[in-house]
Amino acid sequence: MKWKRIPQQLQRLIILAAIFAVLFLIVRSFLIPVDFGKYGHYRASAVEEIIAQGMHYAGQEACYDCHEDVFETKRGGFHQNVSCEVCHGPAFTHAETTDTAELEAPTGRGYCPVCHEYLPSRPTGFPQIVSASHNPMKPCITCHEPHDPEPPQAPAECTACHAEIARTKSLSHHVYVPCMRCHETPEEHKINPRKVLPGKPKTREFCGGCHAQDAPADKGIPRIDMASHNVRYVCWQCHYPHLPEAR
Amino acid sequence: MPILKEVSGYIYPNEIELHWGILIVVYPYLTGLVAGAFILASLVKIFNVREVQATYRMALLTALAFLIVSPLPLLTHLGHPEKSFEIFLTPNTKSAMAMFGFVYAWYLMAVLLLEIWFDYRRDIILWEKKESGIKKWFHKLITLFSSDASEQSLTFDRKAIKLITIIGIPSAFLLHGYVGFIFGSIKANPWWSSVLMPIVFLFSAIVSGIALVLLIYMVVTPMRGKEIDMACLNKLASYLFYVMIIDFSLEALDFIHRIYESEESIHILSELVMGKLFVSLIVIQLLIGMIVPLLAIAGVKLFKAPDELRKQVYFLSALLVQVGIFSTRWNVVIGGQLFSKSFSGLTAYKMTFLGLEGLLMSLFLLLLPFIILYVLFRVLPPWEEMREAQ
Amino acid sequence: MKYKVKESSKKLPDRRTFIQTLGSSCVLLLVPKFLFARENKKGAAWTYSNGYAPSEHYYGMGIDISKCIGCGRCANACKLENDVPREPFFFRTWVERYRIFEDGEVAIDSPNGAADGFKPGSAPEKNLVRNFFVPKICNQCDKPPCVQVCPVGATFKTPDGVVLVDSQYCIGCRYCIQACPYGARYLHPEKRVADKCTFCYHRIVKEKLPACVEVCPTQARIFGELEKKASPLVRFMRMNKISVLKPSLNTEPKVYYANFDMEVR
Numbered sequence: 001m002k003w004k005r006i007p008q009q010l011q012r013l014i015i016l017a018a019i020f021a022v023l024f025l026i027v028r029s030f031l032i033p034v035d036f037g038k039y040g041h042y043r044a045s046a047v048e049e050i051i052a053q054g055m056h057y058a059g060q061e062a063c064y065d066c067h068e069d070v071f072e073t074k075r076g077g078f079h080q081n082v083s084c085e086v087c088h089g090p091a092f093t094h095a096e097t098t099d100t101a102e103l104e105a106p107t108g109r110g111y112c113p114v115c116h117e118y119l120p121s122r123p124t125g126f127p128q129i130v131s132a133s134h135n136p137m138k139p140c141i142t143c144h145e146p147h148d149p150e151p152p153q154a155p156a157e158c159t160a161c162h163a164e165i166a167r168t169k170s171l172s173h174h175v176y177v178p179c180m181r182c183h184e185t186p187e188e189h190k191i192n193p194r195k196v197l198p199g200k201p202k203t204r205e206f207c208g209g210c211h212a213q214d215a216p217a218d219k220g221i222p223r224i225d226m227a228s229h230n231v232r233y234v235c236w237q238c239h240y241p242h243l244p245e246a247r
Numbered sequence: 248m249p250i251l252k253e254v255s256g257y258i259y260p261n262e263i264e265l266h267w268g269i270l271i272v273v274y275p276y277l278t279g280l281v282a283g284a285f286i287l288a289s290l291v292k293i294f295n296v297r298e299v300q301a302t303y304r305m306a307l308l309t310a311l312a313f314l315i316v317s318p319l320p321l322l323t324h325l326g327h328p329e330k331s332f333e334i335f336l337t338p339n340t341k342s343a344m345a346m347f348g349f350v351y352a353w354y355l356m357a358v359l360l361l362e363i364w365f366d367y368r369r370d371i372i373l374w375e376k377k378e379s380g381i382k383k384w385f386h387k388l389i390t391l392f393s394s395d396a397s398e399q400s401l402t403f404d405r406k407a408i409k410l411i412t413i414i415g416i417p418s419a420f421l422l423h424g425y426v427g428f429i430f431g432s433i434k435a436n437p438w439w440s441s442v443l444m445p446i447v448f449l450f451s452a453i454v455s456g457i458a459l460v461l462l463i464y465m466v467v468t469p470m471r472g473k474e475i476d477m478a479c480l481n482k483l484a485s486y487l488f489y490v491m492i493i494d495f496s497l498e499a500l501d502f503i504h505r506i507y508e509s510e511e512s513i514h515i516l517s518e519l520v521m522g523k524l525f526v527s528l529i530v531i532q533l534l535i536g537m538i539v540p541l542l543a544i545a546g547v548k549l550f551k552a553p554d555e556l557r558k559q560v561y562f563l564s565a566l567l568v569q570v571g572i573f574s575t576r577w578n579v580v581i582g583g584q585l586f587s588k589s590f591s592g593l594t595a596y597k598m599t600f601l602g603l604e605g606l607l608m609s610l611f612l613l614l615l616p617f618i619i620l621y622v623l624f625r626v627l628p629p630w631e632e633m634r635e636a637q
Numbered sequence: 638m639k640y641k642v643k644e645s646s647k648k649l650p651d652r653r654t655f656i657q658t659l660g661s662s663c664v665l666l667l668v669p670k671f672l673f674a675r676e677n678k679k680g681a682a683w684t685y686s687n688g689y690a691p692s693e694h695y696y697g698m699g700i701d702i703s704k705c706i707g708c709g710r711c712a713n714a715c716k717l718e719n720d721v722p723r724e725p726f727f728f729r730t731w732v733e734r735y736r737i738f739e740d741g742e743v744a745i746d747s748p749n750g751a752a753d754g755f756k757p758g759s760a761p762e763k764n765l766v767r768n769f770f771v772p773k774i775c776n777q778c779d780k781p782p783c784v785q786v787c788p789v790g791a792t793f794k795t796p797d798g799v800v801l802v803d804s805q806y807c808i809g810c811r812y813c814i815q816a817c818p819y820g821a822r823y824l825h826p827e828k829r830v831a832d833k834c835t836f837c838y839h840r841i842v843k844e845k846l847p848a849c850v851e852v853c854p855t856q857a858r859i860f861g862e863l864e865k866k867a868s869p870l871v872r873f874m875r876m877n878k879i880s881v882l883k884p885s886l887n888t889e890p891k892v893y894y895a896n897f898d899m900e901v902r
Contacts (some may be wrong), residue, residue, distance in 0.1 A: 256745075257733070257744075257745035257746060257747070258820075259731075259773075259819070259820030260725070260726045260727075260728045260731050260747055260749075260750045260820075261726060261727065261728055261814075261820045261821070261822065261823040262820050263725070263726040264726070264823070264824070266811040266814050266815065266824060267811065267815065321810075324810075325808050325809050325810055326807070326808065326809015326810075326811070326824060326828075326829030326830055327807070327808050327809045327829060327830065328808075330789075330806070330807075330808045331808055333789040333791075333806065333808060334788050334789055334808070337789055337790050338788065338789070339787055339788055339789060339790045341785050341786075342785065342786050342787055342788045342812070343786065344786060344788040344810065344812050345788035345789065347788070429812075433782075433786075433815055433816050434782065434818070434886055435782060435815070435816055435817060435818035435886065436815065584815075587820070588817075588818055588819070588820050588902075589745070589820070589902040590902055591743070591745055591902060592745075
């Protein structure tokens with residue numbers, strides 16, 4: 001189609017559209033960052049800006065470069081994987097310029113309970129205390145060396161760690177059954193709780209010792225017929241012994 | 248933080264702040280009015296409905312006035328409005344939102360402005376010959392200094408309008424369907440994520456657009472000292488009624504589908520609908536904004552009510568429809584953020600009064616199109632008697 | 638006069654017209670290329686200014702729920718390391734506590750994102766059946782919905798699989814925050830741009846661990862390479878049964894949970 005044969009109004013529109021398009025392309029070429037789209041649909045230098053961000057945590061390898069003695073103390077202990085900066089705070093500046101930025105460690109009773117206060121949601125076996133009743137006036141570090149903590153004595157009672165179970169059991173008919181009657185517990189479990197685990201009753205006859213028809217036990221205890229009552233299971237596979245169903 | 252008291256159940260910590268506030272409610276409401284008004288105009292043109300011819304230009308100008316304002320709420324809600332041009336320069340082709348620039352530019356430049364231009368061109372040329380001063384030059388400028396009003400070029404204008412209308416209807420569908428898609432495509436949000444979302448948005452847009460043109464017609468005509476044409480009004484009300492029926496069915500379908508499928512999110516969503524959204528969804532959107540106007544319009548048609556009563560009923564119904572559609576947008580945008588994506592809790596929306604994202608700004612943005620429309624009515628009068636005789 | 642199609646154009650075009658048309662269509666074909674695509678070296682190997690080559694790594698994180706003690710040191714360290722606003726509520730990582738009671742009720746909480754740890758509080762009246770802590774963090778999805786929806790290309794995935802935000806380029810539209818199913822993004826109150834966990838990108842490119850992993854006292858978080866055989870993360874994934882959050886959304890998260898519970902969302 002020849003330009004002259006296009007109606008006048010359309011000619012004007014085409015000129016206007018062309019001006020707009022050219023202007024857009026010119027402005028566009030000025031405004032798009034030069035490195036946009038270099039690696040993908042983003043500004044390539046954004047990555048450099050992000051990795052230029054300053055660090056606050058040095059990482060525990062940096063600490064051990066100078067504090068080898070602490071490394072030796074911690075090695076093999078319960079806190080060997082607790083990074084120094086968990087308690088001492090971010091140490092990057094300290095590691096770069098040793099004398100200017102001194103680090104502190106919490107010495108009061110406030111900090112250790114962040115991890116070691118008893119919370120029912122904490123995993124069983126993780127050492128926990130009730131700080132309100134656990135030597136309330138003494139700072140933790142008077143008895144526990146934080147770099148190599150050991151329980152000063154093995155816990156006297158199972159409830160020191162297994163408070164959640166103790167609480168449940170206190171509501172149950174089994175409240176007077178001591179833990180050790182059912183759980184054979186090697187002494188080593190108190191020191192190495194995850195490595196050496198206590199036992200559980202292996203047979204039906206163990207529970208039958210009290211609950212069988214002819215067991216030599218108190219009359220109020222519920223009895224079952226051992227021969228006919230779900231022979232294929234050990235009792236605790238159905239009944240929760242810390243809170244048996246019959247209340 | 249006082250807002251914590253309004254939180255029930257568990258929400259992710261970053262969810263305490265609602266990210267899209269009332270401005271993002273205003274945005275789809277405005278674009279809905281644009282699409283609706285334009286589709287009404289196109290229906291008039293394509294099916295050549297004589298009764299509503301009087302509203303054709305009015306609807307086009309209404310669409311233009313609202314289209315000019317519709318990106319403003321988006322712009323003001325941005326964290327960095329000064330960087331908004333990036334959306335035109337480096338649009339992420341995978342992002343629904345990045346298509347905004349193209350959809351908007353296409354609709355404004357290739358559809359709405361062109362259709363208005365071709366429709367008014369002959370009149371402006373004839374007006375300009377009688378005028379003087381600034382007005383003359385302004386009219387000259389918007390004809391792009393083309394003064395060809397020969398029969399031949401007018402034939403071309405008519406053909407062009409036909410073509411633009413045909414392109415325009417899918418474009419209007421695209422404009423508002425696209426706004427629905429922005430919400431409907433967010434799979435993280437079960438309240439939004441629905442294939443029906445674009446279609447529901449579209450039909451509610453048509454509802455609101457027709458109701459708006461009806462309102463403007465009923466307000467402007469007496470103000471000009473003219474008589475309201477009942478045939479036109481009745482036709483508009485019928486359109487409104489039928490589209491509302493479709494919109495109502497679609498929303499009902501969406502609702503039933505959700506309840507029937509009863510996915511993981513159903514508990515938190517029913518808690519939301521029966522609690523924090525009860526007034527705005529069930530009472531305002533459904534009852535006041537949908538069922539009452541439907542019954543009212545059906546009533547006056549069925550019982551052949553006198554004209555005076557009809558006018559009042561139509562006017563009130565159209566007003567209620569506006570309230571209802573605004574509430575629809577509110578329920579989608581705000582409702583979709585009131586529940587946690589953990590599906591375990593509800594949060595609250597604290598609207599500010601002042602500030603860029605506050606209520607005052609929204610009211611201003613809702614008022615602004617009417618001011619623009621007033622100016623447009625002055626420079627491009629859409630009235631039938633202003634059409635120059637052929 | 639009608640604008641009829643010219644008679645001559647119905648015939649085959651002559652050579653001159655043909656070449657003209659061909660030439661101009663070729664130019665037109667280049668237009669979309671010029672408009673949209675300036676991405677050429679995508680996927681190719683390149684290195685950052687410190688010599689780190691992102692294409693040689695692929696990162697993920699393992700989280701062992703049964704090891705988390707809810708001390709919240711991770712949330713705290715993250716805020717220190719990345720200058721995340723301290724005032725509530727902005728978190729790149731946080732810890733949730735789940736308590737599931739005998740009657741089936743689930744109580745979830747995360748006071749201040751656990752940045753100060755959890756307080757003992759009053760004992761619940763009902764009996765607990767299961768209870769545990771769940772650390773949460775950006776899942777660095779393999780198919781990140783946030784990157785998909787970003788209108789301008791201000792958030793992106795690097796070749797080592799980490800999703801980053803360009804704070805200079807972000808316009809603050811918050812569409813990415815809406816699109817994230819995990820609530821991992823927030824609007825930075827001062828910068829007014831989207832912000833999220835970067836796996837401590839400034840640290841990992843210098844062979845340091847992310848801050849949250851560095852300070853976790855029980856090794857509940859394991860950071861490492863996903864595609865190398867000798868990696869603590871690969872071992873973690875071999876030794877445990879693994880779950881991810883919201884797998885039905887097909888975002889393909891790269892944060893893997895061991896000892897997961899169905900109540901975790």
